Amino acid sequence: xxxxxxxGAATTQFGRAQWSLLKLMAEAAHxxxxxxxxxxxxxxxxYVANMGSARNNRQAGxxxxxxxxxxxxxxxxxxxxxxxxxxxxxVKNGFLAVASGMYDCVLVVGGERMQEVNNFxxxxxxxxxxxxxxxxxxxxxxxxxxxxxxxxxxxKYGVTSEHLAMVxxxxxxxxxxxxxxxxxxxxxxxxxxxxxDSAMNNPFVADPLRFFDCCPVSDGAAAVLLAPADxxxxxKKTPIVISGIGQATxxxxxxxxxxxxVLTAVQTASRKAFAMAKLEPKDISxxxxxxAFTILEIAQSEQVGFFPEGEGHLALERGVTQITGKxxxxxxxxxxxxxxxxxxxGVSQIVELALQxxxxxxxxxxxxxxxxxxxxxxxxxxxxxxxxLSKGA
Amino acid sequence: xAHTVNAARCNKCGQLSYPTHYYCSKCNATEFSPIPISGxxxxxxxxxxxxxxxxxxxxxxxxxxxxxxxxxxxxxxxxIQEPVLGMRVRATVGPVRDIGGRDVFGLRFVSxxxxxxxxxxxxxxxxxxxxxx
Numbered sequence: 221x222x223x224x225x226x227x228g229a230a231t232t233q234f235g236r237a238q239w240s241l242l243k244l245m246a247e248a249a250h251x252x253x254x255x256x257x258x259x260x261x262x263x264x265x266x267y268v269a270n271m272g273s274a275r276n277n278r279q280a281g282x283x284x285x286x287x288x289x290x291x292x293x294x295x296x297x298x299x300x301x302x303x304x305x306x307x308x309x310x311v312k313n314g315f316l317a318v319a320s321g322m323y324d325c326v327l328v329v330g331g332e333r334m335q336e337v338n339n340f341x342x343x344x345x346x347x348x349x350x351x352x353x354x355x356x357x358x359x360x361x362x363x364x365x366x367x368x369x370x371x372x373x374x375x376k377y378g379v380t381s382e383h384l385a386m387v388x389x390x391x392x393x394x395x396x397x398x399x400x401x402x403x404x405x406x407x408x409x410x411x412x413x414x415x416x417d418s419a420m421n422n423p424f425v426a427d428p429l430r431f432f433d434c435c436p437v438s439d440g441a442a443a444v445l446l447a448p449a450d451x452x453x454x455x456k457k458t459p460i461v462i463s464g465i466g467q468a469t470x471x472x473x474x475x476x477x478x479x480x481x482v483l484t485a486v487q488t489a490s491r492k493a494f495a496m497a498k499l500e501p502k503d504i505s506x507x508x509x510x511x512a513f514t515i516l517e518i519a520q521s522e523q524v525g526f527f528p529e530g531e532g533h534l535a536l537e538r539g540v541t542q543i544t545g546k547x548x549x550x551x552x553x554x555x556x557x558x559x560x561x562x563x564x565x566g567v568s569q570i571v572e573l574a575l576q577x578x579x580x581x582x583x584x585x586x587x588x589x590x591x592x593x594x595x596x597x598x599x600x601x602x603x604x605x606x607x608x609l610s611k612g613a
Numbered sequence: 614x615a616h617t618v619n620a621a622r623c624n625k626c627g628q629l630s631y632p633t634h635y636y637c638s639k640c641n642a643t644e645f646s647p648i649p650i651s652g653x654x655x656x657x658x659x660x661x662x663x664x665x666x667x668x669x670x671x672x673x674x675x676x677x678x679x680x681x682x683x684x685x686x687x688x689x690x691x692x693i694q695e696p697v698l699g700m701r702v703r704a705t706v707g708p709v710r711d712i713g714g715r716d717v718f719g720l721r722f723v724s725x726x727x728x729x730x731x732x733x734x735x736x737x738x739x740x741x742x743x744x745x746x
Contacts, residue, residue, distance in 0.1 A: 344666035354632040367660030426662040475678040475686040
């Protein structure tokens with residue numbers, strides 16, 4: 221296999237888009253191409269990550285549609301759908317295509333425009349990820365699965381609503397430093413849990429999870445350009461190496477897991493990524509975790525291997541996961557506050573790590589990062605992709 | 614017609630699974646017999662969800678995961694006002710969703726103990742289907 225590097229990276233503003241899904245994706249793609257400083261005719265193949273365009277935006281075959289929108293023909297183009305992990309799956313497929321030698325220059329774009337439908341429709345379409353006959357028919361939503369997970373986790377490890385709120389407060393603060401983030405809204409413990417208005421401003425969504433424990437419904441797109449390491453000198457930016465990728469699956473119905481608090485696919489995907497990169501969790505300088513719900517940042521921070529079992533919330537308390545801490549988590553604002561345009565999320569995590577490793581992350585720049593870790597969590601943990609990026613030698 | 618929710622019992626080794634998979638997780642056989650999920654179990658976790666998808670008009674739905682004494686686990690709706698982790702529940706089958714004007718039936722768990730206060734009575738099971746019972 222050839223070594224693969226990221227030579228271009230870009231994201232659009234996340235939030236409520238003024239444009240169509242295709243224009244959002246094209247804007248991100250154009251950003252990555254410009255960032256790399258190449259002509260678009262050099263691109264050999266395009267991988268597009270998206271979950272809901274056929275349902276929400278009345279456009280199927282979104283990769284072909286994007287190629288048309290950007291006059292990229294006759295490049296090869298494929299759509300990758302892996303639920304909320306579509307983004308990292310698309311990066312993985314782009315990586316494989318370059319590593320194999322089949323293509324030299326691959327564009328990976330992730331995008332979602334969810335606000336084209338109302339919130340009921342958006343919740344409905346995301347709930348299609350659950351098991352159709354054992355979960356979906358009951359009205360199960362992703363927040364409901366996360367609520368059941370949170371209740372068990374909190375009871376088992378003594379995690380409180382305050383700990384969950386600390387994740388939200390941290391990630392909202394980080395998002396204020398990220399121009400592309402969806403929610404630019406400082407929040408505080410008092411308002412979330414302890415003021416007379418808390419019940420109104422931060423109601424239960426799926427108890428014990430409240431409104432500010434859940435990510436927003438966002439529009440947005442992100443893109444990276446991949447190339448073999450030996451051609452990296454043809455591009456203008458410092459190449460960032462994709463040093464490890466791991467992917468793993470688990471039961472679709474959450475109730476079938478022997479211990480529903482154990483996210484086996486997170487553990488396996490992470491272990492595989494670390495093995496491929498020949499690194500350990502202690503080598504990681506910063507991580508982007510899939511905090512669609514605050515409880516997931518705490519759970520993943522342990523199950524990836526950063527903290528011992530039952531101690532993720534203690535690390536959070538001590539400030540270890542702040543931008544200035546020993547292991548910054550979700551410096552971008554995370555899904556919680558940067559936003560979660562489903563198909564874009566995994567790609568935008570990679571974009572964030574690439575910018576951080578290049579030293580281009582502006583006010584949220586982590587000090588001298590060497591290796592970055594991203595976890596993209598599909599379904600409710602039934603398809604997980606872990607990616608490790610490293611600064612070149 | 615009585616509605617049932619069926620687990621699958623492997624015809625070769627007897628392993629019970631829910632939901633159904635193509636291969637038996639224990640012996641890899643591919644032939645199964647339907648076994649209705651019924652009887653009692655223990656509530657493993659639950660949530661009361663207020664942000665619901667389409668098809669629901671009520672304020673909230675309570676969901677839970679139950680370890681059935683039969684051996685399988687199942688997700689379902691709870692007709693229990695104040696659920697408690699570890700409480701004993703009984704499986705019933707009733708309408709759980711209205712999809713395109715048609716009732717879909719599934720598991721609804723009730724408290725085993727005849728405590729009137731523990732039975733949810735003020736929330737209609739499914740507002741979209743007044744004939745729910």
